[in-house]
Each structure stands twice: as C-alpha cells, then as structure tokens.
Amino acid sequence: MLCAIQLEILVRELDGILYQTLHLAANGLPTLLGDRMVNEYINNGNAPLIYFDSDQQEATNSHVLKNDGVVINLNCEGQGFADDPIDMQKNFAKVINHTTQICLWGDRQKEMLASLIPSSRTDALITTGYPSFDLLQPKFQPFYHNDTISKQHGEDYILINTSFSMFNHEMGFDYYVKMLSKMDEWKIYGTPEYQESLRQRCDHQEKTALALIEVAQVLSRKYPERHIIIRPHPGENSSYYSEKVKDHDNIFVTKKYSAREWIASAGAVIHHDCTTGMEAMLMGKNVIQFEPYKAIEGSALLMTQIGHKSTCVTEVLQNIEHKTLPPDIRQKYLSELAPYLNNINSNAAGKIAQLAAQFAESNKQTWLPKPLGLIGQAKCWRKYVSKLLRARQPGRNGRKVRYALNKFPRLRKEEVVEKLKRLREVEPELPEVSVEQLCLNTFLIKPL
CATH class of the missing domain: 3.40.50.2000 (Glycogen Phosphorylase B;)
Incomplete structure (x- = not known):
C-alpha cells in the first residue's frame, strides 16, 4: 500500500519523516510526502492507502477510511508531553473518531488519552515514540x-x-x-x-x-x-x-x-x-x-x-x-x-514502519500517484509565486503570507535526495530509494 504524509512545518518535520520513509521502504512501502498537495492527491482518489495524519484532518481521514484505507495519527506535537490543559487533551482525543491507530510518544501520553476515549477504542493507542527523535543519537x-x-x-x-x-x-x-x-x-x-x-x-x-x-x-x-x-x-x-x-x-x-x-x-x-x-x-x-x-x-x-x-x-x-x-x-x-518519549529505549521509525506493514498485509493493492500535468504544475507555481509577491505586502496580510512561507518554503528534489543519502550514510542497512517530484513541494519515494 502507498503511505502518505503531509508535512506542516518543513524545518521541524522533514528530517524525521524522511528517516521514516526509509524505514517504510525497508518494508516495501512507497511514500507520498510534501505540502497541501498530498491531501489533494488523496481526496481526488479512491484507492486504499495508509495515511499518516499529523493535524487531525477529519475530512481527509474520513475519505481514506471510506475507501478501505488506514489512518495512523502521528502527531508531531506529541500531545504536549501530557502537560497541556485537560481541554486541550480532550481536543487531541477527538481524533479517535476518525482514525485507525494513534501512535503516541510515550506511555504517559497513552495513559492520558486512554482516560479520555471510549474504552472500546483503547486498543487503537500504541506507544511508539516519534521518528524525528531517533535522529538525536x-x-x-x-x-x-x-x-x-x-x-x-x-x-x-x-x-x-x-x-x-x-x-x-x-x-x-x-x-x-x-x-x-x-x-x-x-x-x-x-x-x-x-x-x-x-x-x-x-x-x-x-x-x-x-x-x-x-x-x-x-x-x-x-x-x-x-x-x-x-x-x-x-x-x-x-x-x-x-x-x-x-x-x-x-x-x-x-x-x-x-x-x-x-x-x-x-x-x-x-x-x-x-x-x-x-x-x-x-x-x-x-x-x-x-x-x-x-x-x-x-x-x-x-x-x-x-x-x-x-x-x-x-x-x-x-x-x-x-x-x-x-x-x-x-x-x-x-x-x-523515558515514560514520555519511547525513543529513549527503542527506534520509533522502525516500530511505526512495522505497524504500517502489518496493515498493508491485508491489502496488497498499491496506488502510485502520477506527476501533475502541465496545467496542474502551472497552478502550483502560480500559487507559490503569488505567495512570494503577497509576502512583500506591509501589515497583517504580508505577515500572514510570510508565516505560511516560513512553515513550508520551496523544497527542491536535490535537497530531498541529499538528505536521504546522508541518512543512509549513517545507517547503510536502510534501502536505496528513488525520488520522483510529482509537483512543487510534493514527492513520491519508492524502494528500489
């Protein structure tokens, strides 16, 4: 099955998610990753896939589940290390209504969410850690x-x-x-x-x-x-x-x-x-x-x-x-x-990849997205260039656009390839992969 991951803040998430894609590739799974276009691809298709939800995207999650896909919540904020106010924790817990599995950074977060969701769904909670923290070794x-x-x-x-x-x-x-x-x-x-x-x-x-x-x-x-x-x-x-x-x-x-x-x-x-x-x-x-x-x-x-x-x-x-x-x-x-961060004692990316592979066993169908055509590519570039121009505006409008660009600036294929290469230099046992740019800021990474 195809895995799909939409990133929110590039500089915060990219390295860990690329490391995760290598572990997914080690289990024979390709990954679609990038900006908002990941969800565009998903919502315009009907093939089953494994979607890693990081921002409680209810509409996209429901679409994936309706098409016999799997939703694995992998929150880059980690449920606030379980010290957020209870109302905010309840907000995190709502994702249980439209997800298959929730990967948690540690046992304490699992305990917190288990107390806030129906007892019939507590088996959906699994302590994995977060892939980004594997890279702190x-x-x-x-x-x-x-x-x-x-x-x-x-x-x-x-x-x-x-x-x-x-x-x-x-x-x-x-x-x-x-x-x-x-x-x-x-x-x-x-x-x-x-x-x-x-x-x-x-x-x-x-x-x-x-x-x-x-x-x-x-x-x-x-x-x-x-x-x-x-x-x-x-x-x-x-x-x-x-x-x-x-x-x-x-x-x-x-x-x-x-x-x-x-x-x-x-x-x-x-x-x-x-x-x-x-x-x-x-x-x-x-x-x-x-x-x-x-x-x-x-x-x-x-x-x-x-x-x-x-x-x-x-x-x-x-x-x-x-x-x-x-x-x-x-x-x-x-x-x-250790109770808050499972990475202290184990590798999160490997554990999450094995979880995804288990779900993929029940559905061998793999849909691979294609690069956008000329018109689709032009629309992506027009939106991006428009942001660059609007970011120069004074006042709140300019600040809002600059904020969006800071969260996800242009990501070049060469940068993705180089980071994957450097990760494999540290762990040569991880597989070689191919990188295909589908459109601006969106890539398909496949095991060779």
Whole structure:
C-alpha cells in the first residue's frame, strides 16, 4: 500500500519523516510526502492507502477510511508531553473518531488519552515514540553538522532558542487566535475561559522573552569573541528580537536552518521551556534552562526540568562555563523522559514502519500517484509565486503570507535526495530509494 504524509512545518518535520520513509521502504512501502498537495492527491482518489495524519484532518481521514484505507495519527506535537490543559487533551482525543491507530510518544501520553476515549477504542493507542527523535543519537551528529554555520559562527557559539509564539506570533496574538478558533479542530481557542488562560501565558512569555534578551546582551559583552545566536520558534516574529539587539555586532537573530543544525555546533544551548532543550541534552550539549519567573500552566513543564537551572543572568554566566551536562545528571534526565518519549529505549521509525506493514498485509493493492500535468504544475507555481509577491505586502496580510512561507518554503528534489543519502550514510542497512517530484513541494519515494 502507498503511505502518505503531509508535512506542516518543513524545518521541524522533514528530517524525521524522511528517516521514516526509509524505514517504510525497508518494508516495501512507497511514500507520498510534501505540502497541501498530498491531501489533494488523496481526496481526488479512491484507492486504499495508509495515511499518516499529523493535524487531525477529519475530512481527509474520513475519505481514506471510506475507501478501505488506514489512518495512523502521528502527531508531531506529541500531545504536549501530557502537560497541556485537560481541554486541550480532550481536543487531541477527538481524533479517535476518525482514525485507525494513534501512535503516541510515550506511555504517559497513552495513559492520558486512554482516560479520555471510549474504552472500546483503547486498543487503537500504541506507544511508539516519534521518528524525528531517533535522529538525536550521537551517530547522527554528522548528519546535522552544517559547514555554512560553522564557517560563519565557529563551533563555540551560544545558542538561545525561544518558544514564545503565543505573545510574539508572526500574525499577532488576536488574529492568530481568531484564525485558530474558526477551525473545527481548534474551537477551544474561541472560548473566553481558554482565551483568558492564553493571555496569562502571553504575559509570562513576554516577561521571559525580555529577560532572555537581557541575557543575550550580557553574554555579548562578556564574550565579545563569541557569537550569540537567537533562534526564534518558526511561528515567532523575528523582528521583536532583532530590533532589541541591533547594537550588538555579535548577536544574530535567525530562523534559517533547522534547530538541530544550530545545536550540533553550539558550545552551549539556553532555553526556557522549549523542546530544543531536550534535543540539545540528547545531543550531548551543555544545556541551560532559564527561568526568571515561575512557570505557569501552559508552559511545557517537563522541558523546564532539563538543563542547568538558572533564574538570573549571574547563574547563566556561571553555568555557561560547563562544557556539558554531568553524566549522572544526563542519566537522570533520560530516566525522567523515558515514560514520555519511547525513543529513549527503542527506534520509533522502525516500530511505526512495522505497524504500517502489518496493515498493508491485508491489502496488497498499491496506488502510485502520477506527476501533475502541465496545467496542474502551472497552478502550483502560480500559487507559490503569488505567495512570494503577497509576502512583500506591509501589515497583517504580508505577515500572514510570510508565516505560511516560513512553515513550508520551496523544497527542491536535490535537497530531498541529499538528505536521504546522508541518512543512509549513517545507517547503510536502510534501502536505496528513488525520488520522483510529482509537483512543487510534493514527492513520491519508492524502494528500489
């Protein structure tokens, strides 16, 4: 059977999903992956396939199920490490009504969702981990090393990852929340009670962001020979930071490249409650958790436990001198993470691929999508060029389009082929595959 995966945020998801496609190929399964056109292909066809739903696409899920296909929910957000408010967890649980199987990052998330769905469907929950986190093993360090970053910033820069896209969203808080509340799967954002909790979170995020900016400025003066990199969350407005540090020549604000490419060469990584703090710890880096104000509901509380705890600039300066986390402390974090992240003890991509292969056993029919014709290709390019032009508009309209382009910029076939090649260099036992570009940003990957 054909597998299909639509990506939402390219820089966050691509590497892990490509790794997953190699494991699917090892089980004889081809994969259709890319942007919105993946769902266009699916909804315009009637052949059974295995659809990996990552964003609760009820209409697409129902279409797949109606055509004797399989829907495997593989949420790139991981049910918030099970520390989201209960109303948000209930929202995640709704996907049970139009899915075959839900793959969960860890046992704790499974326990949470099991308490929120009908007991007759708990067998649909399976703990797998998430494929992206398989790539945090030390052997994948060469895969993430970016020569361009190292040449420009060295191998000892200080990386500050921010995750404050609620108060500092590219489109503005009010507009972003209004947009979400119009979506069937996110109507919770429209309730007064939830909006009040979001505003409290915004206040906390803004205070913390301003404190992190002060940290960056102090580090800039303390270490004039080192570069300080501020990397905002993909949904954040970068100019919020760049305007406040423009007088510091060794502070750089950028969303370019993936977070892990920046982590790979960093001398130290600072975060508040960002998943990148966990990623940096797993990649063997010196991690500093900055918490100038007590965490509130809505913060990723598990993430705030990872790293040298620092509540002020002085403590950050002390902890920046560490070269890495002590082995016993790192082992403590691994033990605490294991119930939330199955990747700590097993390979998620392999487990998920085996699950898909089991479903494929019952249906040997494989539909392979064809490249779009000239007219279809032209429509894709027209939409993309229109976005490039509209992104130059001032005000909210321009910000909205820039946000969409940041989430999924143009993806070239050469980049896909190169990443697959580099993944196979780390794990040569994974199979060779062919890559066919069906249209702009959409590809078919098949085992040879």
